[in-house]
Amino acid sequence: MINSQIPVNRSIVYVISDSVGETAELVVKAAISQFDEDKTMIQRIPYVGDIGTVDEVIALAKENHGMIAFTVVLPEVKTHLVEQAKLHNIPSHDILSPMVAMMEKKLQCPPKNESGLIHMLDEDYFKKVEAIEFAVKYDDGRDPRGILRADVVLVGVSRTSKTPLSQYLAHKRLKVANVPLVPEVEPPEELFSINSDKVIGLTISPVKLNGIRTERLKALGLKEEANYAKIQRIEDELVYSAGVMKRIGCEVIDVSTKAVEETANLIFQIVQRKEKE
Structure with a gap:
């Protein structure tokens, strides 16, 4: 009017x-x-x-x-x-x-x-911002409720690039939650109640992870001999995480020789493929 x-x-x-x-x-x-x-x-x-x-x-x-x-x-x-x-x-x-x-x-x-094309662009921009905020809010398993709302859930042991992958995928408008797998901590039950197609497991070679964790300890000014970077501890964690991923029935990606961008693009392709199935 x-x-x-x-x-x-x-x-x-x-x-x-x-x-x-x-x-x-x-x-x-x-x-x-x-x-x-x-x-x-x-x-x-x-x-x-x-x-x-x-x-x-x-x-x-x-x-x-x-x-x-x-x-x-x-x-x-x-x-x-x-x-x-x-x-x-x-x-x-x-x-x-x-x-x-x-x-x-x-x-x-x-x-x-x-x-209306400019508002389509605006909508796309806000979707990206929303996905980035989602990745920050549900990073490192801090709130299991995010698992139920996520487009993708990344699981893996510490230092398998879960956080940078979550941020990278957020720029592709995917809402990503990530959950660390630690032998001493029971995984959130939400991981086993959602569709396994939404979950991507990340694994890595023990030697590669040992190098990454050792460098991480140095950067923090801690001793390299800490249990966190010991090969036996790493192998135990990887065996445990493999068991959890098998229980979930999710797809698993070995990130040992992959850059974050390469892994993110692979995950994005997997998501697109499963949406079409």
């Missing part, structure tokens, strides 16, 4: 868009700020996809001596709007087209002429 009541002594700018119209409104507000803002008001008309609505706005703009600013990419609607505004001597400004035309010339390819 378009408001036709305009306060006395105020000009109005009708902001028309075939999407939400936020972009056009922000530009108009920036322009208005250069003048006496009390003399001008804005009315946004979003999701305009037909010439009937355009005609209604044109009639109001003519009646109220208003102006029109628009970000309309649908060719037939934009053409009709431009023609009618010119016919009725209504000041109008196409906010989007000059920029699109410049880019079309520079990139040597035609625009998509699809409305």
Whole structure:
């Protein structure tokens, strides 16, 4: 419903868009700020996809001596709007087209002429942020409830790259929880109640893990002789984790010779494959 009541002594700018119209409104507000803002008001008309609505706005703009600013990419609607505004001597400004035309010339390819694409990008961005926040919240098994909400659950012994993998996959919009497997700690029961297709086990060679853990101890200023980095302890942990993964029935990836990016891409491919099965 378009408001036709305009306060006395105020000009109005009708902001028309075939999407939400936020972009056009922000530009108009920036322009208005250069003048006496009390003399001008804005009315946004979003999701305009037909010439009937355009005609209604044109009639109001003519009646109220208003102006029109628009970000309309649908060719037939934009053409009709431009023609009618010119016919009725209504000041109008196409906010989007000059920029699109410049880019079309520079990139040597035609625009998509699809409305709402910027909000599709925004939605994609927020999905990524949500996935990153999820990975942080449910890192290192700190809250088993995350297992039930995750797209992917990574399990493995300490230093098998669970945390960096979770963050990397979050940038691919996957919600990832990770759970460390330690012989002295019973795995959360949620691991055995979810679909095993959602779980990825990470394993590694004892020698490789020994080197990683030894370097980790050095970085922390601790003695290399700590039980954490001993081969026997590592082998015991790996045998235990293999048993847990077998109970879950999950797919297992050996990360001994793989970079984080390589492992993450492999996990992403596994997820996509299982979604199609």
